[in-house]
Amino acid sequence: EVQLLESGGGFVQPGGSLRLSCEVSGFTFSEYAMNWVRQPPGKGLEWVSSISDSGDTTFYADSVKGRFTISRDNSKNTLFLQMNSLRAEDTALYYCAKLPVSFVRGWYDFWGQGTLLTVSS
């Protein structure tokens, strides 16, 4: 059974940093591209970042470029999102989602349950 379990969310002041993790099981993590998607409270879905299977290729939304870094540790079946210089508008439920291929094109076949980030003073 495919499982994606996010963790690391919490309450942070503006300007602060936090690292999200997504631990996966039930599939060969190193063979698939992965993504982070966020959803502000009561709003729609917003793509944040994607990473290829090996981690060599990464992509970012303009709203987070230069502040967020996506990475992965294939030996630990874990996806990360390092978030720096956090802003109130980064407040959201953050989901990790899997692509069914090694590159960043296709569809998200599995999603985690999300971890909540709140940025507030």
Added chain:
Amino acid sequence: DIVMAQSPISLPVTPGEPASISCRSSQSLLHRDGYNYVNWYLQKAGQSPHLLIYLASRRASGVPDRFSGSGSGTDFTLKISRVEAEDVGVYYCMQALQTPHTFGQGTKVEIK
């Protein structure tokens, strides 16, 4: 960036009746491999989104056959042949042809 425009935003439905949601993209989602990279997700209350349709018309594993997707290029449609009470939630179209991947605004389906 590719803009995904869904309509309607709100869709009251009667159980047993059909329902349809439209999604239009600002650029063609047809890749040179012949596939349209548009997907449909349903997010039920308090849950994460789950995949219904991928590559415009392919039903995901376990999705009832009352759900179908169609379209090509820039115009796509999700149809529910006979709505059931469990189909309520917010439906999103999404393109993953190129980054940034983008979602439609969502269509809230509720029972009349």
